[in-house]
Amino acid sequence: MSLIWATLVVIFFVYAFYELLNNIQKRKSYPPGPKGLPIIGHLHLLGKNPHQDFLKLAKTHGPLMYVRLGLVPTIVVSSADTVEKFLKTYDHIFASRPYNEAAQHLAYGQKNLINAKYGPYWRNLRKLCTQHLLSNQKTNSFQSMRRQQVELMIKSLKNEACHHRVVVDLSAKISSLSADLTCLMVFGKKYMDEDLDKRGFKAVVNDVEHLAATPNLGDFFPFLGVIDLQGLTRRLKDLSKVFDEFLEKIINEHVQSSDQKQSKDFVDTMLDIMQSGEAEFQFDRRHIKAILFDMLIAAMGTSATAVEWILTELLRHPHVMKKLQKELEQVVGLERMVKESDLEKLNYLDMVVKEGLRLHAVAPLIPHEAMEDCVVNSFHIQKGSRILINFYAVQRDPDIWHEPEKFLPERFVGSSIDIHGRDFQLLPFGSGRRSCPGMQLGIIIVQLIVAQLVHCFDWELPNGMQPCDLDVEEQFGLATSRENPLMAIPTYRLNNA
Numbered sequence: 001m002s003l004i005w006a007t008l009v010v011i012f013f014v015y016a017f018y019e020l021l022n023n024i025q026k027r028k029s030y031p032p033g034p035k036g037l038p039i040i041g042h043l044h045l046l047g048k049n050p051h052q053d054f055l056k057l058a059k060t061h062g063p064l065m066y067v068r069l070g071l072v073p074t075i076v077v078s079s080a081d082t083v084e085k086f087l088k089t090y091d092h093i094f095a096s097r098p099y100n101e102a103a104q105h106l107a108y109g110q111k112n113l114i115n116a117k118y119g120p121y122w123r124n125l126r127k128l129c130t131q132h133l134l135s136n137q138k139t140n141s142f143q144s145m146r147r148q149q150v151e152l153m154i155k156s157l158k159n160e161a162c163h164h165r166v167v168v169d170l171s172a173k174i175s176s177l178s179a180d181l182t183c184l185m186v187f188g189k190k191y192m193d194e195d196l197d198k199r200g201f202k203a204v205v206n207d208v209e210h211l212a213a214t215p216n217l218g219d220f221f222p223f224l225g226v227i228d229l230q231g232l233t234r235r236l237k238d239l240s241k242v243f244d245e246f247l248e249k250i251i252n253e254h255v256q257s258s259d260q261k262q263s264k265d266f267v268d269t270m271l272d273i274m275q276s277g278e279a280e281f282q283f284d285r286r287h288i289k290a291i292l293f294d295m296l297i298a299a300m301g302t303s304a305t306a307v308e309w310i311l312t313e314l315l316r317h318p319h320v321m322k323k324l325q326k327e328l329e330q331v332v333g334l335e336r337m338v339k340e341s342d343l344e345k346l347n348y349l350d351m352v353v354k355e356g357l358r359l360h361a362v363a364p365l366i367p368h369e370a371m372e373d374c375v376v377n378s379f380h381i382q383k384g385s386r387i388l389i390n391f392y393a394v395q396r397d398p399d400i401w402h403e404p405e406k407f408l409p410e411r412f413v414g415s416s417i418d419i420h421g422r423d424f425q426l427l428p429f430g431s432g433r434r435s436c437p438g439m440q441l442g443i444i445i446v447q448l449i450v451a452q453l454v455h456c457f458d459w460e461l462p463n464g465m466q467p468c469d470l471d472v473e474e475q476f477g478l479a480t481s482r483e484n485p486l487m488a489i490p491t492y493r494l495n496n497a
């Protein structure tokens, strides 16, 4: 009881002090925003899909909106030209990341690339990852592994499809393939459910993703982190211990077998860098573990989620599915599967993937942090503000996109808009200093899996469901996926049955 009273008294004094500061600051011109409540600010306006809530609020308050999440001043950016200001014109000011309670525990004090504060440490880490782990050469070195794993999934689906009209959980198949591709690239082997912990590898990774995405009061009221009212910090600490032991075991296995290897996974590459001393900063096992954590979390969920959404839209739009199959028949033929070298010839596939990534922003609300005071569109943005770029809102902006809610790959016919970060109306991988360093790899994986699934099978919805009845409910998280698994019936269609 006394702990609760002490907490309330602390909250009251911090709030009073904060309001005083705010009143002094308010003489400057802040962006418009909804009316907030004492202490919690605007937290009560956010539900389970905050990107959708922010889009609704932006319709009233505009593309540059001020809200307060607990004690944290937050700027929500919802139009392409405003995004350009934040990620291009003033990218040098907004390229940091805010304090993150989950990454403090899971990523060795935010030592990972995703959450690291902007500065020399982040710059060195980013250089190391882009040069050694995510370069074109390294990505190409895993091409045959990707082929084998995709073929294994197709084979297993084909076996299931032999049984008349079997319904498969496509979401589970895609996420399992993505987990295998990531583990083989990062650790050099697949991890089965019995590995990692008695709960199993996938269950632990799911827990990590879930906890990392759960709103933590400590992020919005920094002094509450210590009190841990939600019990999240305790769970984060337990999980980080399990994960740390797992990563230690993997590194030890690699140290013991390092001489006999021909192809190098990410752990081998980082051990080489650590031993050579070529990193321009102190680089030890903690850094290796933080990067491994990043690669696992950044690659697994994002690619699988993108494929899941694109398949969803293809099932909702059978004429697009047919048109894509036609292109695949013409370029690849019905005698064999798709190869990575075919991808550059598949123009319609490119449009389908772009449109899928536009309509379903995989990472819709990535936080940045202002490192200095700045004026944008005549509004004052104070140092330390959290900046939320709402890619979901930008990519559905009716002022830019004709019929934005519709899945229309043909909108890209004759258009030069691409997804590499220079067109601010379509930024599935972000833009500027903090843009996705795994973009090239992500595009290959997504295009390859979509092409292979559509080429090898005809797909039908179960229980006589009509395409328009397939739901598009979202579940916000590190990657914003379907809320319900995607179920469908495959029929093998190649001639080599």
Ligand code: HEM
Residues within 6 Å of the ligand: 113, 114, 115, 126, 134, 294, 295, 298, 299, 302, 303, 306, 362, 363, 366, 367, 427, 428, 429, 430, 431, 433, 434, 435, 436, 437, 438, 439, 441, 442, 443, 446
């Ligand atoms: C379809 C797949 C993917 C999508 C849609 C995606 C999207 C994104 C987005 C939107 C960001 C944040 C941009 C920002 O902060 O403004 C990001 C950052 C990042 N992504 Fe990806 N990503 C994908 C795949 C990958 C893969 C395969 C990897 C690595 C194996 C990866 C590694 C990272 C890392 C390390 C960051 C943090 C970069 C930094 O803060 O400096 N991503 N990604």
